[in-house]
Amino acid sequence: MISVRNHRQLLSGNRIFFLLLMMSIMACSASKSVVNKKDVQIVKSDSDKKIKRDTIRPEDGVIRDDILKNQPKMDTVIWHDISDEKGAVNDKNSRDAHFNKKDSYRINMLIPLNSDEIVDPAASRFVQFYAGALLAFEELKQEGVSLNVRVIDTDEGSYQLERHLDELTSDSIDMIIGPFDRDQLRTLAEKCNEKQVYLVSPWQTSSKLTQQNPYYIQMKPNLREHFNKIVQYSLTNYKQGEVVLVGQNSGETKAWFQYFQDEAQLINKNKKEFFGSYFVNLDSLKKGPTAFYNLFKGKNVKAIILPNYSFQDENFVYSCLRRLAAEKGNKTFSVIGMPLLFDSDKVEFEFYHALQIKVAISDFVDKNEEKIKVFRRTFLDKYGEIPTTDAIRGYDLIMYMGRNLYHYGKEFAKYLSRESTSYLQSTYDIQRAYIDVDKMMDDPEHFDYYENKYLDIIGFKGDKWVKMD
Structure with missing residues (x-):
């Protein structure tokens, strides 16, 4: 019935x-x-x-x-x-x-x-x-x-x-x-x-x-499971120091970064921090000559994690992607993030390829x-x-x-x-x-x-x- x-x-x-x-x-x-x-x-x-x-x-x-x-x-x-x-x-x-x-x-x-x-x-x-x-x-x-x-x-x-x-x-x-x-x-x-x-x-x-x-x-x-999935993927595919967490300099962002580090240490059973951290300046994203110069300087960065999940952060995430695509030159790296990267209208098609975007997501549909x-x-x-x-x-x-x-x-x-x-x-x-x-x-x-x-x-x-x- x-x-x-x-x-x-x-x-x-x-x-x-x-x-x-x-x-x-x-x-x-x-x-x-x-x-x-x-x-x-x-x-x-x-x-x-x-x-x-x-x-x-x-x-x-x-x-x-x-x-x-x-x-x-x-x-x-x-x-x-x-x-x-x-x-x-x-x-x-x-x-x-x-x-x-x-x-x-x-x-x-x-x-x-x-x-x-x-x-x-x-x-x-x-x-x-x-x-x-x-x-x-x-x-x-x-x-x-x-x-x-x-x-x-x-x-x-x-x-x-x-x-x-x-x-x-x-x-x-x-x-x-x-x-x-x-x-x-x-x-x-x-x-x-x-x-x-x-x-x-x-x-x-x-x-x-x-x-x-x-x-x-x-x-x-939930949120922690998304973070955990990204940590596991990072540990499987990259070495220590090759993955950098990127975000604004705020208490919330620092708490996210700490969670990533703690989870990696728990899995690796290693007290050394697996991820690098980089706090991006908002003014440099909008009008500075560069925003990520110090991120790549003298470092072998192979992946960048953007842990932002809310549409309230959509403009910030878009600005980061736009700057990364413009400043990458001949560097090759991936950007890993939350479903926001998949759902946002602002994330342009060219970013998918240029930044090798990867997303932690549930209910993925492969239409083919x-x-x-x-x-x-x-x-x-x-x-x-x-x-x-x-x-x-x-x-x-x-x-x-x-x-x-x-x-x-x-x-x-x-x-x-x-x-x-x-x-x-x-x-x-x-x-x-x-x-x-x-x-x-x-x-x-x-x-x-x-x-x-x-x-x-x-x-x-x-x-x-x-x-x-």
């Missing part, structure tokens, strides 16, 4: 996409019954503008995506409940008896679809995520996985989560996916810990959101892979639109969680760390996360939550991004 919306005709936007999306939802079910009607509001970003969203939260390393608000309105929608009374058939004899398994699993999905004011549904990252998830639900049903799914529109800032906590976490619920709102996620995480219901966070991640909560699963690596091409064709045939990375992310997450529920039952999370699993764009390496490493050494069983640790280092080769490791 999937609880969904039945939309009236749209006044504007991509009507074909939304119509086919709703038809595909109905196709997932055998019978239909109206159980509830209510008007909802949906907020949609301006399709003519690219959303710039910070991927990492500074105070605690949260990975997040921001969406624009206050866009033009359109028709309201009405909720319909579409139920599959029989569900999928499970072959119990083929499954291990010692797992706590059920014939069917109940999932609540909280997602801000916000369709009342949507201009172009195909451009909404949450609608794309939802559309990809629906394709996964269909495929899982064909595999014999019976899921009873309730989709709840959290309506971006107006959904009153506290009023529905008991209902959302009732004894019959096996998993909750979402919400996007950070405060709602924190509240729900504590309730899920109390009620022993697994909560999966596809969008937000934070090392401070919850503690001692074995029912919370973060699907995106055959499995991605097949998915894109399937999505296009179904909805009449090209899928974004959010559609692929929604598909991957539901396939991963649905299959693990089917194979391992209600306590599936305990078995997620058995292996690293790859889907279309996502590779899941779910491990126990410890806020206090010392406590881990004392008692590994008392962990804080589960977290996906997987990241790729990608680089630009020829005319495309490729995985480097």
Whole structure:
């Protein structure tokens, strides 16, 4: 069963996409019954503008995506409940008896679809995520996985989560996916810990959101994991002194640099500092004759790390890249950094080659892979639109969680760390996360939550991004 919306005709936007999306939802079910009607509001970003969203939260390393608000309105929608009374058939004899398994699993999905004011549904990252998830639900049903799914529109800032906590976490619920709102996620995480219901966070991640909560699963690596990945890549590919950390002369930057040094020393078991450090003068970036003369003077620099992650630092990062490209001469080196280097409009194509840019990133999509091409064709045939990375992310997450529920039952999370699993764009390496490493050494069983640790280092080769490791 999937609880969904039945939309009236749209006044504007991509009507074909939304119509086919709703038809595909109905196709997932055998019978239909109206159980509830209510008007909802949906907020949609301006399709003519690219959303710039910070991927990492500074105070605690949260990975997040921001969406624009206050866009033009359109028709309201009405909720319909579409139920599959029989569900999928499970072959119990083929499954291990010692797992706590059920014939069917109940999932609540909280997602801000916000369709009342949507201009172009195909451009909404949450609608794309939802559309990809629906394709996964269909495929899982064909595999014999019976899921009873309730989709709840959290309506971006107006959904009153506290009023529905008991209902959302009732004894019959096996998993909750979402919400996007950070405060709602924190509240729900504590309730899920109390009620022993697994909560999966596809969008937000934070090392401070919850503690001692074995029912919370973060699907995106946090700030420290990005830094750790860059440290590991540096230690594998370069020698001591060949990699230089570059940033502004600030307390925050110094703290980042120290973290890199400490992590390298911990891995290398060497007290010597592995990385060089260089604080760039802002005035020299804007109007000085040179900004990086002293960086290269008498040194064999083979890589430069820019640890900036926020779009607030976009101009600084661009200025560094522009100066490095202008001053490099015949020197050859790589610039390694955060997803900002991949997402920023300011990072020009010529920088990718000239500076051999490499990025630590999760959910990398190689559009030339055959499995991605097949998915894109399937999505296009179904909805009449090209899928974004959010559609692929929604598909991957539901396939991963649905299959693990089917194979391992209600306590599936305990078995997620058995292996690293790859889907279309996502590779899941779910491990126990410890806020206090010392406590881990004392008692590994008392962990804080589960977290996906997987990241790729990608680089630009020829005319495309490729995985480097």
